[in-house]
Amino acid sequence: MSSIAEVVPLAGASARRPGTRRAVMTLARRRFALTARTPRELVVPLVTPILFALVIAPALKTALHTSASYESYVALGTVGLLIPLNTLFLGIGSIVDRISGARRELLAAPIPRAALVLGNVPVALATTWLQVAALIAVARARGIQFHVVGANFLWFGAAVALLAVAFAGIAETLAARVPHQEEYIARLPAIAIAPWFLAGSLFPITAMPVGLTWIARVLPVTHALALMRYGLLDDPSGLHAVWRMGSAAQAAGMSLAVLAAFAAVLLRVAIRVFSRSATV
Protein backbone atom coordinates (compact mmCIF):
# COMPACT_ATOMS: atom_id res chain seq x y z
CA MET A 1 0.00 0.00 0.00
CA SER A 2 1.41 3.43 -0.90
CA SER A 3 1.61 6.09 1.76
CA ILE A 4 -1.63 7.99 1.80
CA ALA A 5 0.24 11.25 2.24
CA GLU A 6 2.12 10.63 -1.01
CA VAL A 7 -0.84 9.65 -3.11
CA VAL A 8 -3.91 11.57 -2.00
CA PRO A 9 -4.41 14.68 -4.17
CA LEU A 10 -3.85 18.12 -2.74
CA ALA A 11 -6.66 19.28 -0.52
CA GLY A 12 -8.50 22.37 -1.59
CA ALA A 13 -7.62 21.94 -5.24
CA SER A 14 -11.30 21.39 -6.01
CA ALA A 15 -14.00 23.06 -3.84
CA ARG A 16 -16.14 23.43 -6.95
CA ARG A 17 -19.84 22.86 -7.32
CA PRO A 18 -21.61 21.13 -10.18
CA GLY A 19 -24.46 22.87 -11.94
CA THR A 20 -27.92 21.73 -10.92
CA ARG A 21 -28.49 20.08 -14.31
CA ARG A 22 -25.30 18.07 -14.01
CA ALA A 23 -26.18 17.11 -10.43
CA VAL A 24 -29.66 15.95 -11.51
CA MET A 25 -28.15 13.91 -14.34
CA THR A 26 -25.66 12.29 -11.96
CA LEU A 27 -28.40 11.48 -9.48
CA ALA A 28 -30.65 10.14 -12.24
CA ARG A 29 -27.87 7.85 -13.45
CA ARG A 30 -27.39 6.65 -9.90
CA ARG A 31 -31.10 5.93 -9.52
CA PHE A 32 -31.15 4.11 -12.86
CA ALA A 33 -28.26 1.93 -11.71
CA LEU A 34 -29.96 1.15 -8.39
CA THR A 35 -33.34 0.46 -10.03
CA ALA A 36 -31.75 -1.86 -12.57
CA ARG A 37 -30.45 -3.92 -9.64
CA THR A 38 -33.91 -4.24 -8.10
CA PRO A 39 -36.00 -5.54 -11.02
CA ARG A 40 -38.96 -6.23 -8.76
CA GLU A 41 -39.57 -2.49 -8.70
CA LEU A 42 -40.15 -2.68 -12.45
CA VAL A 43 -41.92 -6.00 -12.73
CA VAL A 44 -44.32 -5.96 -9.78
CA PRO A 45 -46.29 -2.86 -10.85
CA LEU A 46 -46.71 -4.34 -14.33
CA VAL A 47 -48.38 -7.55 -13.19
CA THR A 48 -51.77 -6.15 -12.17
CA PRO A 49 -52.38 -3.93 -15.23
CA ILE A 50 -51.38 -6.71 -17.63
CA LEU A 51 -53.72 -9.06 -15.79
CA PHE A 52 -56.50 -6.51 -16.22
CA ALA A 53 -55.78 -5.87 -19.87
CA LEU A 54 -55.33 -9.47 -20.94
CA VAL A 55 -57.60 -11.49 -18.67
CA ILE A 56 -60.16 -9.37 -16.86
CA ALA A 57 -61.09 -7.03 -19.74
CA PRO A 58 -61.80 -9.85 -22.22
CA ALA A 59 -63.70 -11.73 -19.50
CA LEU A 60 -65.82 -8.64 -18.77
CA LYS A 61 -66.44 -8.18 -22.48
CA THR A 62 -67.72 -11.73 -22.75
CA ALA A 63 -69.73 -11.69 -19.56
CA LEU A 64 -71.30 -8.28 -20.18
CA HIS A 65 -71.66 -8.76 -23.95
CA THR A 66 -69.84 -5.51 -24.66
CA SER A 67 -67.98 -4.69 -27.85
CA ALA A 68 -64.32 -5.14 -28.74
CA SER A 69 -63.80 -1.45 -27.99
CA TYR A 70 -64.37 -2.20 -24.32
CA GLU A 71 -61.15 -4.20 -24.26
CA SER A 72 -59.32 -1.17 -25.64
CA TYR A 73 -61.13 1.04 -23.11
CA VAL A 74 -59.98 -1.13 -20.19
CA ALA A 75 -56.50 -1.67 -21.62
CA LEU A 76 -55.91 2.09 -21.52
CA GLY A 77 -57.72 2.31 -18.22
CA THR A 78 -55.06 0.04 -16.74
CA VAL A 79 -52.39 2.61 -17.64
CA GLY A 80 -54.04 4.73 -14.96
CA LEU A 81 -53.16 1.99 -12.47
CA LEU A 82 -49.77 1.16 -13.90
CA ILE A 83 -48.33 4.68 -13.61
CA PRO A 84 -49.22 5.26 -9.93
CA LEU A 85 -48.05 1.77 -8.96
CA ASN A 86 -44.78 2.12 -10.86
CA THR A 87 -43.88 5.56 -9.54
CA LEU A 88 -44.94 4.75 -5.99
CA PHE A 89 -42.86 1.57 -6.03
CA LEU A 90 -39.87 3.65 -7.13
CA GLY A 91 -40.45 5.81 -4.05
CA ILE A 92 -39.41 2.85 -1.91
CA GLY A 93 -35.90 3.50 -3.19
CA SER A 94 -35.91 6.88 -1.43
CA ILE A 95 -36.74 5.19 1.88
CA VAL A 96 -33.99 2.62 1.33
CA ASP A 97 -31.60 5.50 0.60
CA ARG A 98 -32.49 7.11 3.89
CA ILE A 99 -32.39 3.98 6.04
CA SER A 100 -29.47 2.03 4.60
CA GLY A 101 -28.22 3.86 1.52
CA ALA A 102 -26.17 6.88 0.61
CA ARG A 103 -28.70 9.60 1.52
CA ARG A 104 -26.45 11.34 4.05
CA GLU A 105 -23.57 11.36 1.59
CA LEU A 106 -25.83 13.02 -0.99
CA LEU A 107 -27.02 15.56 1.59
CA ALA A 108 -23.38 16.45 2.28
CA ALA A 109 -22.80 17.16 -1.42
CA PRO A 110 -22.61 20.76 -2.67
CA ILE A 111 -25.88 20.52 -4.58
CA PRO A 112 -29.35 21.93 -3.89
CA ARG A 113 -31.69 19.61 -1.98
CA ALA A 114 -34.16 19.89 -4.85
CA ALA A 115 -31.70 18.03 -7.09
CA LEU A 116 -32.13 14.92 -4.96
CA VAL A 117 -35.85 14.88 -5.73
CA LEU A 118 -35.52 15.95 -9.36
CA GLY A 119 -32.88 13.28 -9.97
CA ASN A 120 -35.50 10.59 -9.40
CA VAL A 121 -38.00 12.04 -11.89
CA PRO A 122 -36.21 10.99 -15.10
CA VAL A 123 -36.13 7.43 -13.78
CA ALA A 124 -39.86 7.56 -13.01
CA LEU A 125 -40.51 8.82 -16.53
CA ALA A 126 -38.25 6.29 -18.24
CA THR A 127 -39.58 3.27 -16.37
CA THR A 128 -43.14 4.49 -16.87
CA TRP A 129 -42.61 4.71 -20.62
CA LEU A 130 -40.99 1.28 -20.63
CA GLN A 131 -43.93 -0.24 -18.82
CA VAL A 132 -46.60 1.57 -20.80
CA ALA A 133 -44.90 0.43 -24.01
CA ALA A 134 -44.81 -3.14 -22.69
CA LEU A 135 -48.49 -3.01 -21.74
CA ILE A 136 -49.55 -1.66 -25.12
CA ALA A 137 -47.36 -4.18 -26.94
CA VAL A 138 -48.85 -7.05 -24.98
CA ALA A 139 -52.36 -5.70 -25.54
CA ARG A 140 -51.73 -5.43 -29.28
CA ALA A 141 -50.38 -8.98 -29.29
CA ARG A 142 -53.61 -10.07 -27.58
CA GLY A 143 -55.57 -8.48 -30.44
CA ILE A 144 -56.65 -5.27 -28.72
CA GLN A 145 -56.94 -2.42 -31.24
CA PHE A 146 -55.92 1.21 -30.87
CA HIS A 147 -56.85 4.01 -33.22
CA VAL A 148 -54.54 6.99 -33.49
CA VAL A 149 -55.66 10.00 -35.52
CA GLY A 150 -52.98 12.46 -36.66
CA ALA A 151 -50.97 13.99 -33.88
CA ASN A 152 -53.46 12.93 -31.21
CA PHE A 153 -50.78 10.55 -29.96
CA LEU A 154 -49.17 13.59 -28.35
CA TRP A 155 -52.13 13.95 -25.98
CA PHE A 156 -51.48 10.39 -24.84
CA GLY A 157 -47.75 11.02 -24.44
CA ALA A 158 -48.23 14.23 -22.50
CA ALA A 159 -50.81 12.62 -20.20
CA VAL A 160 -48.52 9.68 -19.43
CA ALA A 161 -45.58 11.97 -18.69
CA LEU A 162 -47.49 14.43 -16.51
CA LEU A 163 -49.27 11.72 -14.54
CA ALA A 164 -45.90 10.03 -13.93
CA VAL A 165 -44.40 13.32 -12.69
CA ALA A 166 -47.43 13.97 -10.45
CA PHE A 167 -47.21 10.54 -8.84
CA ALA A 168 -43.42 10.79 -8.59
CA GLY A 169 -44.08 13.90 -6.52
CA ILE A 170 -46.54 12.01 -4.33
CA ALA A 171 -44.05 9.17 -3.93
CA GLU A 172 -41.23 11.49 -2.85
CA THR A 173 -43.50 13.36 -0.43
CA LEU A 174 -44.72 10.14 1.11
CA ALA A 175 -41.21 8.66 1.28
CA ALA A 176 -39.95 11.77 3.08
CA ARG A 177 -42.72 11.61 5.67
CA VAL A 178 -43.11 7.88 6.30
CA PRO A 179 -40.38 6.31 8.44
CA HIS A 180 -40.52 2.71 7.24
CA GLN A 181 -41.16 0.77 4.03
CA GLU A 182 -43.95 -1.22 5.65
CA GLU A 183 -45.95 1.92 6.43
CA TYR A 184 -45.26 3.28 2.98
CA ILE A 185 -46.51 0.13 1.25
CA ALA A 186 -49.59 0.04 3.48
CA ARG A 187 -50.63 3.42 2.08
CA LEU A 188 -50.27 2.51 -1.59
CA PRO A 189 -53.76 1.02 -2.09
CA ALA A 190 -55.44 4.18 -0.83
CA ILE A 191 -53.30 6.40 -3.04
CA ALA A 192 -52.94 4.33 -6.20
CA ILE A 193 -55.89 1.95 -6.40
CA ALA A 194 -58.90 3.66 -4.77
CA PRO A 195 -58.80 6.78 -7.01
CA TRP A 196 -58.29 4.57 -10.05
CA PHE A 197 -61.69 2.92 -9.56
CA LEU A 198 -63.34 6.36 -9.52
CA ALA A 199 -61.42 7.76 -12.49
CA GLY A 200 -63.30 6.15 -15.36
CA SER A 201 -60.86 3.30 -15.68
CA LEU A 202 -63.41 0.49 -16.13
CA PHE A 203 -66.56 2.51 -16.87
CA PRO A 204 -67.40 6.16 -17.68
CA ILE A 205 -67.51 8.47 -14.69
CA THR A 206 -71.07 9.45 -15.63
CA ALA A 207 -72.16 5.93 -14.65
CA MET A 208 -71.43 6.74 -11.01
CA PRO A 209 -73.65 8.66 -8.56
CA VAL A 210 -73.44 12.44 -9.04
CA GLY A 211 -71.34 13.00 -5.90
CA LEU A 212 -68.72 10.51 -7.00
CA THR A 213 -68.72 11.99 -10.49
CA TRP A 214 -67.71 15.35 -9.03
CA ILE A 215 -64.94 13.69 -7.03
CA ALA A 216 -63.78 11.95 -10.23
CA ARG A 217 -63.57 15.29 -12.04
CA VAL A 218 -60.88 16.57 -9.66
CA LEU A 219 -58.73 13.45 -9.76
CA PRO A 220 -55.62 13.74 -11.96
CA VAL A 221 -56.04 10.13 -13.07
CA THR A 222 -59.47 10.98 -14.54
CA HIS A 223 -57.99 13.73 -16.69
CA ALA A 224 -55.05 11.54 -17.67
CA LEU A 225 -57.25 8.63 -18.75
CA ALA A 226 -59.56 10.90 -20.72
CA LEU A 227 -56.56 12.34 -22.55
CA MET A 228 -55.05 8.91 -23.17
CA ARG A 229 -58.28 7.59 -24.69
CA TYR A 230 -58.59 10.69 -26.81
CA GLY A 231 -55.01 10.24 -27.96
CA LEU A 232 -54.89 6.51 -28.56
CA LEU A 233 -58.54 5.56 -29.25
CA ASP A 234 -59.80 8.84 -30.76
CA ASP A 235 -62.48 8.65 -28.06
CA PRO A 236 -63.31 12.09 -26.55
CA SER A 237 -66.19 10.80 -24.39
CA GLY A 238 -64.07 10.88 -21.26
CA LEU A 239 -63.16 14.53 -21.87
CA HIS A 240 -66.79 15.48 -22.48
CA ALA A 241 -67.83 13.64 -19.32
CA VAL A 242 -65.36 15.76 -17.35
CA TRP A 243 -65.96 19.17 -18.91
CA ARG A 244 -69.46 18.90 -20.50
CA MET A 245 -68.60 21.78 -22.82
CA GLY A 246 -66.45 22.84 -25.80
CA SER A 247 -64.76 20.84 -28.50
CA ALA A 248 -62.69 17.76 -27.85
CA ALA A 249 -59.47 19.70 -28.48
CA GLN A 250 -60.50 22.45 -26.03
CA ALA A 251 -61.43 19.91 -23.40
CA ALA A 252 -58.15 18.08 -23.99
CA GLY A 253 -56.24 21.33 -23.55
CA MET A 254 -58.03 22.05 -20.27
CA SER A 255 -57.42 18.54 -18.95
CA LEU A 256 -53.79 18.81 -19.92
CA ALA A 257 -53.56 22.10 -18.04
CA VAL A 258 -55.14 20.52 -14.97
CA LEU A 259 -52.72 17.61 -15.17
CA ALA A 260 -49.75 19.94 -15.62
CA ALA A 261 -50.85 21.94 -12.59
CA PHE A 262 -51.13 18.76 -10.51
CA ALA A 263 -47.66 17.66 -11.64
CA ALA A 264 -46.08 21.05 -10.89
CA VAL A 265 -47.74 21.43 -7.49
CA LEU A 266 -47.08 17.86 -6.35
CA LEU A 267 -43.44 18.05 -7.42
CA ARG A 268 -43.04 21.38 -5.69
CA VAL A 269 -44.58 19.96 -2.51
CA ALA A 270 -42.23 16.95 -2.74
CA ILE A 271 -39.17 19.21 -2.95
CA ARG A 272 -40.37 21.30 -0.02
CA VAL A 273 -41.21 18.31 2.17
CA PHE A 274 -37.94 16.57 1.31
CA SER A 275 -35.85 19.67 1.97
CA ARG A 276 -37.51 20.17 5.33
CA SER A 277 -37.06 16.55 6.32
CA ALA A 278 -33.41 16.59 5.24
CA THR A 279 -32.46 19.35 7.68
CA VAL A 280 -33.60 19.03 11.28
Place this chain on the structure above:
Amino acid sequence: MIEIEGLTKRYANGVEAVRELDLVVEAGEAFGLLGPNGAGKSTTIGMLTTTIRPTSGAARIAGQDVVAAPLAARAASSVVFQEAVVDAALTGRRNVDIHSRLWAVRDPQTDDVAKALGVDELLDRPVSTYSGGQRRRLEIARALVSRPRVLFLDEPTVGLDPRIRHELLDVIAGLRDRNELTVLLTTHYLDEAERLCDRIAIMHLGRVVALGTPRELRDRLGREIVEIRVDGDGDRVLARLRERGIAGSDAFSVGSTLTLPLADGAATDVIAAVDGLELGVLSVGVRRPTLDDVYLRLTGGRLAEAA
Protein backbone atom coordinates in the same frame (compact mmCIF):
# COMPACT_ATOMS: atom_id res chain seq x y z
CA MET B 1 -10.48 26.72 8.69
CA ILE B 2 -13.39 25.89 11.00
CA GLU B 3 -14.78 28.76 13.06
CA ILE B 4 -17.60 28.18 15.51
CA GLU B 5 -19.15 30.99 17.55
CA GLY B 6 -21.86 30.43 20.13
CA LEU B 7 -23.27 27.49 18.21
CA THR B 8 -26.37 26.09 19.87
CA LYS B 9 -28.85 23.40 18.89
CA ARG B 10 -32.10 22.99 20.75
CA TYR B 11 -34.39 20.30 19.34
CA ALA B 12 -38.16 20.58 19.19
CA ASN B 13 -38.49 18.33 22.25
CA GLY B 14 -36.51 20.88 24.27
CA VAL B 15 -33.27 18.92 24.41
CA GLU B 16 -30.29 21.25 24.11
CA ALA B 17 -27.76 19.02 22.36
CA VAL B 18 -25.09 21.70 21.84
CA ARG B 19 -24.79 24.82 23.99
CA GLU B 20 -22.90 27.97 23.10
CA LEU B 21 -20.04 26.15 21.42
CA ASP B 22 -16.99 28.25 20.57
CA LEU B 23 -14.12 26.66 18.66
CA VAL B 24 -11.50 27.53 16.09
CA VAL B 25 -9.78 24.73 14.22
CA GLU B 26 -6.73 25.92 12.31
CA ALA B 27 -5.93 24.90 8.75
CA GLY B 28 -4.04 21.62 8.64
CA GLU B 29 -4.95 20.74 12.20
CA ALA B 30 -6.28 17.36 13.28
CA PHE B 31 -8.86 18.22 15.90
CA GLY B 32 -10.80 15.77 18.06
CA LEU B 33 -14.20 16.14 19.68
CA LEU B 34 -14.12 13.67 22.52
CA GLY B 35 -17.09 12.67 24.59
CA PRO B 36 -19.67 9.98 25.27
CA ASN B 37 -22.83 9.40 23.28
CA GLY B 38 -25.14 12.33 23.86
CA ALA B 39 -22.29 14.79 24.44
CA GLY B 40 -23.24 16.71 21.29
CA LYS B 41 -20.43 15.59 18.97
CA SER B 42 -22.59 14.27 16.15
CA THR B 43 -24.99 17.21 16.43
CA THR B 44 -21.99 19.50 16.01
CA ILE B 45 -20.87 17.58 12.92
CA GLY B 46 -24.46 17.69 11.63
CA MET B 47 -24.53 21.49 11.95
CA LEU B 48 -21.14 21.83 10.27
CA THR B 49 -22.25 19.58 7.39
CA THR B 50 -25.58 21.48 7.13
CA THR B 51 -27.94 18.58 7.87
CA ILE B 52 -28.83 20.10 11.24
CA ARG B 53 -29.93 23.74 11.43
CA PRO B 54 -28.36 25.65 14.34
CA THR B 55 -30.79 27.26 16.76
CA SER B 56 -28.35 30.13 17.25
CA GLY B 57 -24.72 31.01 16.73
CA ALA B 58 -22.63 30.71 13.61
CA ALA B 59 -20.16 28.36 11.98
CA ARG B 60 -17.90 28.80 8.97
CA ILE B 61 -16.07 26.17 6.93
CA ALA B 62 -13.20 27.62 4.90
CA GLY B 63 -14.79 31.01 5.42
CA GLN B 64 -18.23 29.93 4.21
CA ASP B 65 -21.14 30.29 6.61
CA VAL B 66 -22.95 26.94 6.97
CA VAL B 67 -26.37 28.62 7.15
CA ALA B 68 -25.97 31.48 4.66
CA ALA B 69 -23.85 29.59 2.12
CA PRO B 70 -24.40 25.88 2.72
CA LEU B 71 -23.42 24.78 -0.80
CA ALA B 72 -20.07 26.57 -0.61
CA ALA B 73 -19.44 25.15 2.86
CA ARG B 74 -20.26 21.64 1.63
CA ALA B 75 -18.04 22.09 -1.45
CA ALA B 76 -15.04 22.58 0.82
CA SER B 77 -15.65 19.49 2.94
CA SER B 78 -16.27 15.74 2.90
CA VAL B 79 -17.71 13.49 5.56
CA VAL B 80 -17.09 9.92 6.65
CA PHE B 81 -20.10 8.93 8.69
CA GLN B 82 -20.39 6.82 11.80
CA GLU B 83 -22.48 4.17 10.04
CA ALA B 84 -22.11 2.83 6.51
CA VAL B 85 -23.42 5.45 4.06
CA VAL B 86 -22.97 3.83 0.66
CA ASP B 87 -24.98 2.40 -2.20
CA ALA B 88 -24.27 -1.21 -1.35
CA ALA B 89 -25.77 -2.51 -4.61
CA LEU B 90 -23.32 -0.47 -6.67
CA THR B 91 -19.61 -1.07 -7.13
CA GLY B 92 -17.05 0.81 -5.12
CA ARG B 93 -15.96 2.61 -8.27
CA ARG B 94 -19.52 3.78 -8.98
CA ASN B 95 -19.86 5.08 -5.42
CA VAL B 96 -16.63 7.05 -5.78
CA ASP B 97 -17.63 8.23 -9.25
CA ILE B 98 -20.95 9.63 -7.97
CA HIS B 99 -19.08 11.55 -5.26
CA SER B 100 -16.61 12.92 -7.83
CA ARG B 101 -19.38 14.15 -10.08
CA LEU B 102 -21.39 15.73 -7.27
CA TRP B 103 -18.28 17.56 -6.04
CA ALA B 104 -17.40 18.51 -9.66
CA VAL B 105 -13.96 16.89 -9.53
CA ARG B 106 -12.25 16.99 -12.93
CA ASP B 107 -9.51 14.46 -12.23
CA PRO B 108 -10.59 12.30 -9.30
CA GLN B 109 -7.56 9.94 -9.39
CA THR B 110 -9.85 7.23 -8.08
CA ASP B 111 -7.42 4.36 -8.62
CA ASP B 112 -4.51 6.13 -6.94
CA VAL B 113 -6.52 7.09 -3.88
CA ALA B 114 -8.08 3.62 -3.68
CA LYS B 115 -4.63 2.07 -3.90
CA ALA B 116 -3.37 4.26 -1.07
CA LEU B 117 -6.25 3.00 1.04
CA GLY B 118 -5.83 -0.62 -0.02
CA VAL B 119 -9.17 -1.00 -1.79
CA ASP B 120 -8.03 -0.68 -5.41
CA GLU B 121 -8.59 -4.37 -6.13
CA LEU B 122 -12.14 -4.18 -4.75
CA LEU B 123 -13.30 -1.17 -6.75
CA ASP B 124 -15.21 -3.13 -9.37
CA ARG B 125 -17.06 -5.32 -6.88
CA PRO B 126 -20.44 -4.40 -5.38
CA VAL B 127 -19.94 -2.76 -1.99
CA SER B 128 -22.33 -5.35 -0.51
CA THR B 129 -19.46 -7.86 -0.79
CA TYR B 130 -17.03 -5.71 1.24
CA SER B 131 -16.12 -6.35 4.87
CA GLY B 132 -16.80 -3.59 7.40
CA GLY B 133 -13.18 -2.42 7.30
CA GLN B 134 -13.03 -2.44 3.50
CA ARG B 135 -16.22 -0.44 3.30
CA ARG B 136 -14.92 2.13 5.74
CA ARG B 137 -11.69 2.43 3.71
CA LEU B 138 -13.76 2.95 0.59
CA GLU B 139 -15.73 5.68 2.33
CA ILE B 140 -12.50 7.45 3.28
CA ALA B 141 -11.23 7.09 -0.29
CA ARG B 142 -14.50 8.49 -1.57
CA ALA B 143 -14.26 11.44 0.80
CA LEU B 144 -10.70 12.19 -0.32
CA VAL B 145 -11.16 12.15 -4.10
CA SER B 146 -12.90 15.52 -3.94
CA ARG B 147 -9.76 16.99 -2.29
CA PRO B 148 -11.62 18.50 0.65
CA ARG B 149 -10.10 21.27 2.71
CA VAL B 150 -11.96 19.88 5.71
CA LEU B 151 -12.54 16.19 6.37
CA PHE B 152 -15.13 15.25 8.98
CA LEU B 153 -14.67 11.80 10.50
CA ASP B 154 -17.66 10.95 12.69
CA GLU B 155 -16.72 8.04 14.95
CA PRO B 156 -14.83 6.40 12.08
CA THR B 157 -13.85 3.20 13.89
CA VAL B 158 -17.08 2.39 15.72
CA GLY B 159 -18.20 -1.20 15.18
CA LEU B 160 -14.94 -2.41 13.68
CA ASP B 161 -12.97 -5.32 15.11
CA PRO B 162 -9.70 -4.39 16.87
CA ARG B 163 -7.37 -5.44 14.03
CA ILE B 164 -9.27 -3.48 11.39
CA ARG B 165 -9.61 -0.57 13.77
CA HIS B 166 -5.84 -0.36 14.19
CA GLU B 167 -5.32 -0.59 10.43
CA LEU B 168 -7.77 2.21 9.93
CA LEU B 169 -6.11 4.34 12.59
CA ASP B 170 -2.87 4.00 10.61
CA VAL B 171 -4.69 5.28 7.54
CA ILE B 172 -6.18 8.24 9.38
CA ALA B 173 -2.86 8.99 11.05
CA GLY B 174 -1.39 9.18 7.53
CA LEU B 175 -3.80 11.98 6.74
CA ARG B 176 -2.18 14.13 9.42
CA ASP B 177 0.94 14.24 7.27
CA ARG B 178 -0.99 16.30 4.75
CA ASN B 179 -0.70 19.67 6.37
CA GLU B 180 -3.19 21.27 3.97
CA LEU B 181 -6.02 18.98 5.11
CA THR B 182 -7.97 19.91 8.23
CA VAL B 183 -9.47 16.92 10.02
CA LEU B 184 -12.30 17.11 12.55
CA LEU B 185 -12.70 13.76 14.24
CA THR B 186 -15.32 12.73 16.76
CA THR B 187 -14.73 9.75 18.97
CA HIS B 188 -15.34 8.33 22.39
CA TYR B 189 -12.14 6.28 22.24
CA LEU B 190 -9.37 7.96 24.21
CA ASP B 191 -6.51 6.20 22.47
CA GLU B 192 -7.90 7.28 19.12
CA ALA B 193 -8.09 10.93 20.13
CA GLU B 194 -4.65 10.87 21.70
CA ARG B 195 -3.04 9.22 18.70
CA LEU B 196 -4.73 11.13 15.93
CA CYS B 197 -5.38 14.64 17.18
CA ASP B 198 -3.23 17.72 17.57
CA ARG B 199 -5.82 19.22 19.88
CA ILE B 200 -8.85 17.84 21.65
CA ALA B 201 -12.07 19.35 22.95
CA ILE B 202 -13.80 17.25 25.58
CA MET B 203 -17.56 17.67 25.30
CA HIS B 204 -20.04 16.96 28.04
CA LEU B 205 -23.76 17.65 27.89
CA GLY B 206 -23.36 19.85 24.82
CA ARG B 207 -20.54 22.00 26.18
CA VAL B 208 -16.77 21.99 25.76
CA VAL B 209 -15.41 21.33 29.25
CA ALA B 210 -11.72 21.17 28.29
CA LEU B 211 -9.65 22.14 25.30
CA GLY B 212 -5.99 21.66 24.51
CA THR B 213 -3.37 19.27 23.23
CA PRO B 214 -3.52 15.78 24.73
CA ARG B 215 -0.41 16.59 26.74
CA GLU B 216 -1.78 19.89 28.05
CA LEU B 217 -4.93 18.15 29.17
CA ARG B 218 -3.03 15.38 30.93
CA ASP B 219 -0.65 17.86 32.54
CA ARG B 220 -3.59 19.53 34.26
CA LEU B 221 -3.63 16.48 36.54
CA GLY B 222 0.06 16.73 37.43
CA ARG B 223 2.88 14.28 36.96
CA GLU B 224 1.36 11.21 38.54
CA ILE B 225 -1.91 9.74 39.76
CA VAL B 226 -2.35 7.66 42.89
CA GLU B 227 -5.30 5.33 42.38
CA ILE B 228 -6.78 3.71 45.45
CA ARG B 229 -9.45 1.00 45.52
CA VAL B 230 -11.31 0.75 48.80
CA ASP B 231 -13.82 -1.63 50.30
CA GLY B 232 -16.93 0.54 50.55
CA ASP B 233 -18.03 4.03 49.66
CA GLY B 234 -15.30 5.97 47.86
CA ASP B 235 -16.87 9.35 48.63
CA ARG B 236 -16.73 8.71 52.38
CA VAL B 237 -13.05 7.72 52.18
CA LEU B 238 -12.24 10.72 49.99
CA ALA B 239 -13.84 13.02 52.53
CA ARG B 240 -11.58 11.58 55.25
CA LEU B 241 -8.50 12.01 53.07
CA ARG B 242 -9.41 15.61 52.46
CA GLU B 243 -9.92 16.20 56.20
CA ARG B 244 -6.39 14.94 56.75
CA GLY B 245 -4.96 17.06 53.95
CA ILE B 246 -3.90 13.97 51.98
CA ALA B 247 -6.26 14.63 49.04
CA GLY B 248 -6.76 18.00 47.41
CA SER B 249 -9.76 19.55 45.72
CA ASP B 250 -8.74 17.96 42.41
CA ALA B 251 -9.10 14.42 43.80
CA PHE B 252 -12.23 12.51 42.87
CA SER B 253 -13.92 9.18 43.33
CA VAL B 254 -16.03 6.93 41.18
CA GLY B 255 -17.68 4.05 43.04
CA SER B 256 -14.99 2.50 45.21
CA THR B 257 -12.04 3.95 43.26
CA LEU B 258 -10.28 7.15 44.33
CA THR B 259 -8.01 9.14 42.06
CA LEU B 260 -5.52 11.53 43.64
CA PRO B 261 -3.57 13.72 41.19
CA LEU B 262 -0.07 14.66 42.30
CA ALA B 263 1.05 18.08 41.14
CA ASP B 264 4.02 17.98 43.45
CA GLY B 265 5.09 15.78 46.29
CA ALA B 266 5.91 12.10 46.16
CA ALA B 267 3.51 9.23 45.64
CA THR B 268 5.28 7.29 48.38
CA ASP B 269 4.33 9.97 50.92
CA VAL B 270 0.67 9.73 49.95
CA ILE B 271 0.72 5.93 50.08
CA ALA B 272 2.38 5.99 53.50
CA ALA B 273 -0.20 8.46 54.80
CA VAL B 274 -3.07 6.33 53.49
CA ASP B 275 -1.56 3.18 55.01
CA GLY B 276 -1.62 4.84 58.43
CA LEU B 277 -5.43 5.13 58.32
CA GLU B 278 -8.05 2.39 58.71
CA LEU B 279 -9.75 2.94 55.33
CA GLY B 280 -10.29 -0.60 54.05
CA VAL B 281 -7.86 -0.13 51.20
CA LEU B 282 -7.89 -3.03 48.71
CA SER B 283 -5.15 -1.82 46.38
CA VAL B 284 -2.99 1.21 45.65
CA GLY B 285 -1.37 2.03 42.31
CA VAL B 286 0.67 4.85 40.83
CA ARG B 287 0.51 5.74 37.15
CA ARG B 288 0.69 8.61 34.71
CA PRO B 289 -2.52 10.59 34.07
CA THR B 290 -4.59 9.66 31.02
CA LEU B 291 -7.30 11.49 29.11
CA ASP B 292 -9.75 9.24 30.91
CA ASP B 293 -8.66 10.84 34.20
CA VAL B 294 -9.11 14.28 32.66
CA TYR B 295 -12.60 13.40 31.51
CA LEU B 296 -13.43 11.81 34.83
CA ARG B 297 -12.26 14.86 36.70
CA LEU B 298 -14.33 17.16 34.51
CA THR B 299 -17.52 15.19 34.19
CA GLY B 300 -17.61 12.67 36.99
CA GLY B 301 -18.09 9.70 34.68
CA ARG B 302 -15.79 7.46 32.73
CA LEU B 303 -15.91 7.76 28.96
CA ALA B 304 -16.31 4.08 28.41
CA GLU B 305 -19.17 3.86 30.90
CA ALA B 306 -20.93 6.84 29.40
CA ALA B 307 -20.47 5.70 25.79
